[in-house]
């Protein structure tokens with residue numbers, strides 16, 4: 585499978601280049617960065633801490649997408665929406681790891697999935713997606729006597745909050761409870777908030793250091809508390825999941841898929 589990595593010089597971009605280069609049956613077909621990026625022209629292998637791969641980082645996705653079977657995209661919301669349209673034109677796989685997309689962005693990805701095979705997830709790791717299935721089950725089992733709170737911590741460079749993973753876990757909890765997350769989500773608490781409303785799903789966000797990604801889903805009852813936690817310490821988890829998603833989507837029909845489809849959860 586010939587794969588393009590966009591956002592090539594990012595924290596995830598470099599991991600994705602490593603993952604593609606190390607995967608049997610996969611070839612790096614291109615490495616794309618923003619116009620004006622200081623890494624343009626550099627060898628993608630060198631950029632990712634590997635031996636040279638003979639793939640210079642470029643800023644024009646069109647020829648790269650035309651010569652590829654799929655694109656791995658951990659960039660920014662506007663970029664992912666742009667690349668989804670190009671992936672649709674090229675009829676290729678588009679794995680979207682980018683988080684912080686708006687409802688409008690998500691609608692554009694849905695439209696692009698008429699022609700592209702898109703796999704989108706706020707977290708590409710097996711562990712988090714397994715955790716989400718557990719959270720769904722626990723939320724379905726415990727009534728509103730158990731308050732659901734989601735705590736997440738990431739590194740100081742992260743620019744969106746709550747994390748895509750926290751929202752993914754919140755959606756699982758809401759599905760388990762049979763409610764819409766948007767109707768129960770409380771992501772900011774400040775000042776005289778009044779007592780907690782039964783059935784709400786709270787989010788708390790910590791940022792600092794080099795934390796790769798830590799998430800806890802807390803079910804707080806009267807006299808007891810259940811806590812389900814996932815800690816990631818290596819971004820290679822996410823890159824491996826993204827590659828697995830691309831290979832899974834390659835033979836499939838156009839559509840918008842998630843990691844639960846890829847992992848059979």
Ligand SMILES: NC(=O)c1ccc[n+]([C@@H]2O[C@H](COP(=O)([O-])OP(=O)(O)OC[C@H]3O[C@@H](n4cnc5c(N)ncnc54)[C@H](O)[C@@H]3O)[C@@H](O)[C@H]2O)c1
Nearest residue numbers: 591593594595596617618658659663681683706707708822
């Ligand atoms: N789904 C997951 O499993 C998962 C895991 C880790 C990170 N993420 C998400 O991936 C995204 C990136 O995270 P990161 O830590 O790598 O960030 P980063 O800032 O290190 O990397 C983003 C890269 O994208 C590039 N970029 C931005 N716009 C671009 C464009 N139009 N064309 C080409 N490149 C462009 C930037 O220059 C940068 O190099 C974030 O949204 C993050 O939440 C998701």
Ligand SMILES: O=C(O)C1=N[C@H](C(=O)O)CCC1
Nearest residue numbers: 683706742747748749796797
């Ligand atoms: O480092 C990041 O940024 C991460 N983003 C994803 C999220 O928003 O949940 C996945 C974890 C790491």
